[in-house]
Amino acid sequence: MDLTKTLKKIDLHAHSHLPGGPERVRGGTWPTPEIVRAVYDKLNIEYGLLMSCGAPEHMHDPITSRDAEAISKAYPETFPYWFCYLDPRMAYNNVNKVPDYSYYIDFFRERGARGAGEIQANMMIDDPRLIGLFSHCAKKNFPVTLHFGQLGIRWGVVDDLGLVRLEKILAEFPTLTVLAHAASFWSEISADVTEETRHQNNKGKIVREGRIAALMRKYPNLICDISAASGFNALSRDLEYTYEFFDEFYPQIVFATDISSPAYDFTASNLSNLLDDGYKSGNISSVAYRAIVRENALRILSQ
Helix, strand or coil, X not given: CCHHHHCCEEEEEECCCXXXXXXXXXCCCCCCHHHHHHHHHHHCEEEXXXXXXXXXXXXXXXXXXXXXXXXXXXXXXXXXXXXXXXXXXXXXXXXXXXXXXXXXXXXXXXXXXXXXXXXXXXXXXXXXXXXXXXXXXXXXXXXXXXXXCECCCECCEECCCCCHHHHHHHHHCCCCCEEEECHHHHHHHCCCCCCCCXXXXXXXXXXXXXXXXXXXXXXXXXXXXXXXHHHHHHHHCCHHHHHHHHHHHHHHEECCCCCCCCCCHHHHHHHHHHHHHHHHCCCCCHHHHHHHHHHHHHHHHCC
């Protein structure tokens, strides 16, 4: 049985908006649900998890929690699940006064939200405001998707070389499912990453092993979101290591695309092909393949 044809994937990081919004300054718009559906049909993807996005550091056309809810209701076959948007600066934006995020979590969970994200606030990941947000998400068993970035330069939560602050979060909140992605996270797959290279899509053989593997081995609540060019680059630069990485950590890896404009479906194709080719060649076991492309997503969405 060829699982690449019979087992439908789940995309655990999707973006979409209704038509009519402004283009980005650099060009492009959010893909419409119809565009995403066409990509999914081509790649044997059953459906996606729709992200809300509201951080002003990146958003030209925010996807609010209510937008995500409305799109999910209008296109349930493509986006049956969605994440709401929680921002560490919402309500008070005061390091000494943590908002009652549990209230917002309960509000949006009752309407169908399965977690929070994509969180892109450009601040240190252990900023007291983010700690307050994480504490409520952990208490409510509400997963979070984090985009890692560069302070003052690229959107996303910020860490030091070695992901030392992320480790603090994983240790302090062991019940919090943290889905991590972007170049500033994935560069840590290799031990030779430096301060100068950690925000790039680096090339060449993996120098074993980077901080990601060490953290995943120690903290089962860390989940690798393989989406976007950053995820594909990290996993395609050294396939020998990647197959070993999948073999050990498949319970903590999820298929995702991060399609964010009509022109980005090639990245989704590359990620899908990497997994399909690995399975067909015998380098990815059926157990690992099933977990990565579908079963892990179902487990996270059922929390």
